[in-house]
Amino acid sequence: xxxxxxxxxxxxxxxxxxxxxxxxxxxxxxxxxxxxxxxxxxxxxxxxxxxxxxxxxxxxxxxxxxxxxxxxxxxxxxxxxxxxxxxxxxxxxxxxxxxxxxxxxxxxxxxxxxxxxxxxxxxxxxxxxxxxxxxxxxxxxxxxxxxxxxxxxxxxxxxxxxxxxxxxxxxxxxxxxxxxxxxxxxxxxxxxxxxxxxxxxxxxxxxxxxxxxxxxxxxxxxxxxxxxxxxxxxxxxxxxxxxxxxxxxxxxxxxxxxxxxxxxxxxxxxxxxxxxxxxxxxxxxxxxxxxxxxxxxxxxxxxxxxxxxxxxxxxxxxxxxxxxxxxxxxxxxxxxxxxxxxxxxxxxxxxxxxxxxxxxxxxxxxxxxxxxxxxxxxxxxxxxxxxxxxxxxxxxxxxxxxxxxxxxxxxxxxxxxxxxxxxxxxxxxxxxxxxxxxxxxxxxxxxxxxxxxxxxxxxxxxxxxxxxxxxxxxxxxxxxxxxxxxxxxxxxxxxxxxxxxxxxxxxxxxxxxxxxxxxxxxxxxxxxxxxxxxxxxxxxxxxxxxxxxxxxxxxxxxxxxxxxxxxxxxxxxxxxxxxxxxxxxxxxxxxxxxxxxxxxxxxxxxxxxxxxxxxxxxxxxxxxxxxxxxxxxxxxxxxxxx
Numbered sequence: 310x311x312x313x314x315x316x317x318x319x320x321x322x323x324x325x326x327x328x329x330x331x332x333x334x335x336x337x338x339x340x341x342x343x344x345x346x347x348x349x350x351x352x353x354x355x356x357x358x359x360x361x362x363x364x365x366x367x368x369x370x371x372x373x374x375x376x377x378x379x380x381x382x383x384x385x386x387x388x389x390x391x392x393x394x395x396x397x398x399x400x401x402x403x404x405x406x407x408x409x410x411x412x413x414x415x416x417x418x419x420x421x422x423x424x425x426x427x428x429x430x431x432x433x434x435x436x437x438x439x440x441x442x443x444x445x446x447x448x449x450x451x452x453x454x455x456x457x458x459x460x461x462x463x464x465x466x467x468x469x470x471x472x473x474x475x476x477x478x479x480x481x482x483x484x485x486x487x488x489x490x491x492x493x494x495x496x497x498x499x500x501x502x503x504x505x506x507x508x509x510x511x512x513x514x515x516x517x518x519x520x521x522x523x524x525x526x527x528x529x530x531x532x533x534x535x536x537x538x539x540x541x542x543x544x545x546x547x548x549x550x551x552x553x554x555x556x557x558x559x560x561x562x563x564x565x566x567x568x569x570x571x572x573x574x575x576x577x578x579x580x581x582x583x584x585x586x587x588x589x590x591x592x593x594x595x596x597x598x599x600x601x602x603x604x605x606x607x608x609x610x611x612x613x614x615x616x617x618x619x620x621x622x623x624x625x626x627x628x629x630x631x632x633x634x635x636x637x638x639x640x641x642x643x644x645x646x647x648x649x650x651x652x653x654x655x656x657x658x659x660x661x662x663x664x665x666x667x668x669x670x671x672x673x674x675x676x677x678x679x680x681x682x683x684x685x686x687x688x689x690x691x692x693x694x695x696x697x698x699x700x701x702x703x704x705x706x707x708x709x710x711x712x713x714x715x716x717x718x719x720x721x722x723x724x725x726x727x728x729x730x731x732x733x734x735x736x737x738x739x740x741x742x743x744x745x746x747x748x749x750x751x752x753x754x755x756x757x758x759x760x761x762x763x764x765x766x767x768x769x770x771x772x773x774x775x776x777x778x779x780x781x782x783x784x785x786x787x788x789x790x791x792x793x794x795x796x797x798x799x800x801x802x803x804x805x806x807x808x809x810x811x812x813x814x815x816x817x818x819x820x821x822x823x824x825x826x827x828x829x830x831x832x833x834x835x836x837x838x839x840x841x842x843x844x845x846x847x848x849x850x851x852x853x854x855x856x857x858x859x860x861x862x863x864x865x866x867x868x869x870x871x872x873x874x875x876x877x878x879x880x881x882x883x884x885x886x887x888x889x890x891x892x893x894x895x896x897x898x899x900x901x902x903x904x905x906x907x908x909x910x911x912x913x914x915x916x917x918x919x920x921x922x923x924x925x926x927x928x929x930x931x932x933x934x935x936x937x938x939x940x941x942x943x944x945x946x947x948x949x950x951x
Contacts, residue, residue: 616690657690702777
């Protein structure tokens, strides 16, 4: 490599030597080189290129080069003794322009691989020396060999060793952008090498530019294994270029869609309801399955996959599975096609055995549970509803989950069956005897029982005596003494209490129970102790509307009207003040007790007045006059009015 620039210089000098006539040949050559040296001594070795098109044989050229080097007068050339003729100078410049490469620019030039090592490729670009390029820049082309033409750009005219450094990668990038832009503008198909996988897609080498291939643009069907495309060369279409950020987006899907567009139009034009087509499972979702019909996609809803209930389509289908489907419906544009799979087989209700009829027992599996009941599959694709009211003889509001779970194998009785409407009603409680059958013998009127507090209402509480047997205790039958406003004041849910059967309605399935009847009525004894006209000493407990209350014991609280709170001196009793009270009303049925303080001293005044009247009458009996009689009459009238 070190000798070649000298040899090329000699060959370049030999050409003008032959063009000269007679003895002036050597002189002309010297003059030409002298002009060249005036630019730069180094330019002699850099700017002289090989003349490939010379018609002189290679042997003659080498001899001429050797002769020229031996006879060349470097001293005269440096001193400028020899003079170059203008015609020779013009001719030389023409040859240089035609055969030499300008290495100072940034243009892409074409070179030839002349030699290869394990790490580098030697490229001839018609310069003073060959250039060197690392083989790493040719990784996309593992078949590179000597003699191949490659595009390069001068990276460094001379490195520290004087070597010409070229770059193939930079040249490819420059050319690549032009080619990519042309491909995008003209819609051309380009070849790209898939280098690696990245987030959301793949990295593709297109003309030396790293382009992005989104995962959705690889194929018309979803891709599950991206790695299978790495290190493959495929055809792409440039769909987007961002010049600002130097981003290129390519698509392989666009080519496929273009190929199947005509096929798609043909298929859509032939679609008819009820038509059976072959398709491939393209995608599986929770709500259905997308089927590829040959470029046209259709959806099988999960309810149209099987006559039996399924939780997810992957229970019966898998990706890439081939199957026959029937067209159920499509929109006006035929862009949304509804397909069916179960419709290709007979309806299970049509195969339901005649043995399944009302009153018969059937076995099945619970497939769906709702608040109102459970669906039981008695035959494949045939379901019956067990309403929550038919799960237990109990009348309490309960959820179906309290009785059955999904997957349970149960036995039930067919309550109703409509084959035309394809509806079936089942019952579970009918598998056991009705507890109301012998209710009169188990729960006669007046009998005592223990029950569970199940539910509260504003008017009472429901007591469960056994499964399916409930009775109502009215709020008035909870306590003999307390005025209960709500059952929760005296009872809690789940509590066990004693009750007495008060009434029984077999036809209406109603039981009237009592809780207070399990104990003696304390008002029977209170009637004697706190009966009418009895007087008790206590204090006002609380001032209420239109009066006050006083407490006789834990069970009896009496009411004192405002007009009966007046004291003898005309003032009124206050809260906490102790006084005597007389019971003026005692109602055992309604648990009402009314007391009065004023009545006590008013009655005493009346008694005192009556005694005085009697004394006056006795002392004046003998001397009674008509006027006296009138006075007594007035006194009597006054007392009666009081």
